[in-house]
Amino acid sequence: MPETTQQEKPVQRLQVSPEVAALFTEDADLAEQMKVARGHGTLNSVDQVHALFLFSLHGSDELKQVAQQTMLQSSNNALRPVLESPVQHPRVLDYIARIRIEDLGTLVLLRRNPVVFDETWVHIFANCSYEILSHFCDDTFVQGFPPAVRAAVLENNQAPDVMKHLIEETMSVGASSTSDGGSGDDEFSDEYEDTQNINKQKMVLELGMAEKVKMAMTGDKEWRNILVKDSNKTVSSAVLKNPRITDGEILFLAQNRSSSEDVIREILLNREWLKNYAVRHALVMHPRTPLPKAIRFLSTMNDKDVRMLAKSRNVSSAIVNNCRRMIAAKQNRNG
Structure with a gap:
């Protein structure tokens, strides 16, 4: 069949x-x-x-x-x-x-x-x-x-x-x-990926601080994904200094509401990442973005997103009120 x-x-x-x-x-x-x-x-x-x-x-x-x-x-x-x-x-x-x-x-x-x-x-x-x-x-x-x-x-x-x-x-x-009668791609892929992740998670438990930092700054995506969640801010912040980290990973961290304050701070310090509209929008929404920074980014949001933020229950009242003032000000300018 x-x-x-x-x-x-x-x-x-x-x-x-x-x-x-x-x-x-x-x-x-x-x-x-x-x-x-x-x-x-x-x-x-x-x-x-x-x-x-x-x-x-x-x-x-x-x-x-x-x-x-x-x-x-x-x-x-x-x-x-x-x-x-x-x-x-x-x-x-x-x-x-x-x-x-x-x-x-x-x-x-x-x-x-x-x-x-x-x-x-x-x-x-x-x-x-x-x-x-x-x-x-x-x-x-x-x-x-x-x-x-x-x-x-x-x-x-x-x-x-x-x-x-x-x-x-x-x-x-x-x-x-496949020709040797091995398992299909999906089965192999699940088993391989699970084994790789488990092995690396076990290895992390045996690494010292210096080794964790080194791996955070040089490791592949799996290492970065594990170490960015480390409870030590030196380790988690080092992941964002890894030259192999991608824009997609940065966006994911900015959108992830469980990202630590230290990770968000590192993203805020990088001007190149902040050029990405989606990253700025995610930072406005993130509960750990300092309020003055989030409010400053509002001026770069498009009208549709400002309207959505003005109605959102997932951001602070200060963000909501600033968005409402921006909408009212634009309406007054347009007569």
């Missing part, structure tokens, strides 16, 4: 809310459609994404163009409920990934979602930038993705020859293992 691929599994029809469905009736108001396409409606984040997705399929050329621009300009924090949802429709996730293919933060969030189609990742790795490739094509790439996805890197003209050579080696190793 041929092996069932991820794409051969039955996919349910997209279920949308009555508010979204009303936008696609025969007598739907064009002005209201355009308002939603621009992201100015009152829909929640999931409904907003569903509306943009459906505009891309059934909207006029103008609606499609406006909806695509809105999706491009959306923040990852706004998209997070959709990107990380294990019950989200895979075609919606594919739509987001194709439009935001150069947004590392989006792809990092998608990577955690098990329902993303393999064909989505094939498209990403065949067409993305070198920055995206360099983040994902690390030591765990062979364990994390099936052969068809890894092979897509070989089609990407942004992939350097060294990277392609490494991918080709993993493909040949995987093929020989």
Whole structure:
């Protein structure tokens, strides 16, 4: 019996809310459609994404163009409920990934979602930038993705020859293992990854302070992921001085509400990281960002995010009040 691929599994029809469905009736108001396409409606984040997705399929050329621009300009924090949802429709996730293919933060969030189609990742790795490739094509790439996805890197003209050579080696190793009657990629990958992580976690317990700091500053992604959680701030802060740390890891730490005060402080000290809008937005939302810093970043937020922050229950009242003042001031200027 041929092996069932991820794409051969039955996919349910997209279920949308009555508010979204009303936008696609025969007598739907064009002005209201355009308002939603621009992201100015009152829909929640999931409904907003569903509306943009459906505009891309059934909207006029103008609606499609406006909806695509809105999706491009959306923040990852706004998209997070959709990107990380294990019950989200895979075609919606594919739509987001194709439009935001150069947004590392989006792809990092998608990577955690098990329902993303393999064909989505094939498209990403065949067409993305070198920055995206360099983040994902690390030591765990062979364990994390099936052969068809890894092979897509070989089609990407942004992939350097060294990277392609490494991918080709993993493909040949995987093929020989399968022909010898070994376990499938998924089974091998889970066992290998679990063993690697357990071994490193055991090793950490035996390392002295100096050795931990050295490993934090030179280790691979698994080491960084373990040591950034270390209770000693010298060790956790050293991870952010590792030259191999990626923008995606920095964004993840900024978005992770359990990140320590010391880790947040290190991110705030790096001007290059702060040039990333998604990082600044995540820092505004983070409970351990000093309030004066968070308020200063508000002036760099786009109007949509300011409106969302003004209604948020996940930030301090000072942030909410500042956002409301910004909205009122803009309304007064516009008459």
